[in-house]
Amino acid sequence: xxxxxADGGGPTTSVNEEVFSRCxxxxxxxxxxxxxxxxxxxxxxxxxxxMGIQARPHVAAADADPPAVLYRHLEGKENAILDSVExxxxxxxxxxxxxxxxxxxxxxxxxxxxxxxxxxxxxxxxYDARMQQGVAGxxxxxxxxxxxxxxxATFFELLFERWGPLVERVLIEERNEFPEHExxxxxxxxxxxxxxxxxxxxGRLPDPDIDEPVFCHNDTYHGNTFxxxxxxxxxxxxxxxxxxxxxxxFANFFAETAMLHGFAEEPHFKIGPARHTDADxxxxxGFYLDHEQIEDPSDxxxxxxxxxxxxxxxxxxxxxxxxxxxxxLSVEPIQKIRFLPYAAQRFAKFRAAATDPS
Numbered sequence: 373x374x375x376x377x378a379d380g381g382g383p384t385t386s387v388n389e390e391v392f393s394r395c396x397x398x399x400x401x402x403x404x405x406x407x408x409x410x411x412x413x414x415x416x417x418x419x420x421x422x423m424g425i426q427a428r429p430h431v432a433a434a435d436a437d438p439p440a441v442l443y444r445h446l447e448g449k450e451n452a453i454l455d456s457v458e459x460x461x462x463x464x465x466x467x468x469x470x471x472x473x474x475x476x477x478x479x480x481x482x483x484x485x486x487x488x489x490x491x492x493x494x495x496x497x498x499y500d501a502r503m504q505q506g507v508a509g510x511x512x513x514x515x516x517x518x519x520x521x522x523x524x525a526t527f528f529e530l531l532f533e534r535w536g537p538l539v540e541r542v543l544i545e546e547r548n549e550f551p552e553h554e555x556x557x558x559x560x561x562x563x564x565x566x567x568x569x570x571x572x573x574x575g576r577l578p579d580p581d582i583d584e585p586v587f588c589h590n591d592t593y594h595g596n597t598f599x600x601x602x603x604x605x606x607x608x609x610x611x612x613x614x615x616x617x618x619x620x621x622f623a624n625f626f627a628e629t630a631m632l633h634g635f636a637e638e639p640h641f642k643i644g645p646a647r648h649t650d651a652d653x654x655x656x657x658g659f660y661l662d663h664e665q666i667e668d669p670s671d672x673x674x675x676x677x678x679x680x681x682x683x684x685x686x687x688x689x690x691x692x693x694x695x696x697x698x699x700x701l702s703v704e705p706i707q708k709i710r711f712l713p714y715a716a717q718r719f720a721k722f723r724a725a726a727t728d729p730s
Contacts, residue, residue, distance in 0.1 A: 388412045391423065391443050398477045398484060401437045409436070420611065421445050424487060440487035442473065447481040453530050453590075453612050454523070456480070462519050462613055471514055472610055490600040492608075495629040498594050499652060506605025507597055507625060508659035514607070515586045515618050526580070527590045527616040528689065531696055532570045538700045540565055549703045550712055557716040564696055564719060572726040576689045577617045578682050588616035590693075593628040619682040620689055622657055627690035639710035643717045646687070653680045688725035695719040 392407045409431050413424040422444045427436035452459060463483070466472035474486040497503045523530060543558040550558070563569055589596075590612035598606045626648040633641045657679045666672040695718035702711035 387415060387423075391425065391445070394482055395425065395441065395443065395484065399437065399441075401435060405431065405436060415445075422609070426487070438476065438487065440489075441476060442485040442487050444483045444485065445481070446483060453527065453534065453614055458521055458523075459611070461521060463610055465517065465519050466514075466610055466613075469513065469517065471510060471517075471607065473606075473608075488598050488600055488606060488608075490598055490602075493594040493597040493599060493605075495594055495631070495647075497597075497599070498626060498629050499648075501655065502603075503597070503599065503605055504656045505659045506599075507592070507607070508656055509663065510605065510607050511589065511592070511618070511621050512660055512663040514589055515621075517587045519587060522587070522614055524615070526585050527588065527612065527614050527620070528570065528573050528577075528693070530614060531693065532565075532573075535696050535700065536565050539696060542699050542703060546703050554710070554712050557712050561695070561699065561712075561715060561719060563723075564692070564699075569692070569726075573689050573692045573722075576685050576687075576726070578619065580617075583617060583682075585615040585617055587613065588618060588621050589613055590616055590620065590624070592621050592625045593690075594625070595628065597625075617682075617686065619679060619686045622653065622660070622679070622683040623686040624690045624693075625656065626652065627687065627694070639713040641709070641714070643691075643714075643721055650680055650684065653683050657683065688722050691718045691722035691725070695722065 389407055391412070392402075392410065396402045396405075405427075409428055411426050411428055415421040415423045422442060424440065424442050426440040431439070433439060446456075454462065460478060463472055464475060464478070467475045472485070473488060475483065476486060477484040493503060525533070540562070543562055547555055547558045589607055589610065591609055592607065596607060596609040598608050600606060626646070629647045630644050631641060632644045635642060654676060657676055661672060661676060661679075664672075664675075666675060695715040698711040698715040698718065702715065
């Protein structure tokens with residue numbers, strides 16, 4: 373599929389038509405309608421793309437059942453963390469537990485989900501106590517699940533193993549696809565694939581022999597968190613979900629709040645210094661611990677302090693993850709962002725943290 377803007381004409385028009393045609397196959401009531409009867413959100417995503425589709429106000433409810441869906445395109449997805457059978461089993465379990473949206477259709481080409489009404493969180497929402505409380509509750513429910521058939525390897529081990537060949541192909545074989553002024557970024561980014569780099573990433577996380585990994589979301593930044601109109605908070609986008617350390621889910625929630633946009637010079641964004649403080653981490657983790665049975669206040673405080681320290685160390689792992697995730701998209705991006713400079717800035721931030729003795 374091709375990509376582009378959803379403001380009429382251009383490549384996205386063909387995406388809309390292809391997606392709509394697929395939905396018509398699944399939902400009989402849509403067959404009497406046309407693509408012009410629906411609004412299509414811009415495609416977005418990393419290893420696949422999603423788009424919201426809603427019937428326009430002039431369409432009667434009886435003529436569009438359901439009136440809105442979230443469509444996720446799966447066909448041709450190369451850079452999955454789990455294989456397709458594992459990923460399907462995980463998503464359906466999350467739907468049964470009402471952590472993920474209810475699944476309306478699932479096949480090898482696409483997954484179509486119940487449409488959430490509300491809004492995606494902003495970077496500022498990350499610091500809102502009510503939003504944090506909702507996220508903490510959902511994460512606690514998430515971490516208590518133990519899906520069958522998950523790989524024993526943890527998220528970063530799988531990321532290194534399964535995405536490494538894709539990253540290498542882009543940085544070496546497809547280097548000339550980038551603008552000439554960006555090509556110099558490819559060589560240093562190859563260090564992402566060195567075993568020593570993976571060891572540095574794992575070194576930012578708790579010792580698995582002491583703190584056993586659990587089932588984690590692994591991509592909890594604000595763009596994957598949703599405030600429903602009924603005031604509940606829900607997590608979105610479970611493609612990265614597998615075993616990891618829970619502190620990474622806490623850390624990753626704050627990862628993208630350091631992004632600064634609107635610069636005149638290319639690439640028009642910068643990854644600035646961290647916005648969060650230890651107090652922000654403690655507030656989120658405190659809400660999480662409210663779901664634990666810890667009767668002794670001193671025990672609770674010790675656990676809180678321990679998790680805050682571990683989360684602070686784990687933040688650098690988000691920079692590594694986003695650098696790895698951005699590179700396979702950089703040649704044909706789904707979203708309008710220069711992914712190679714983004715990856716370079718993320719990796720530079722990781723390297724600075726990894727070499728910091730503190």
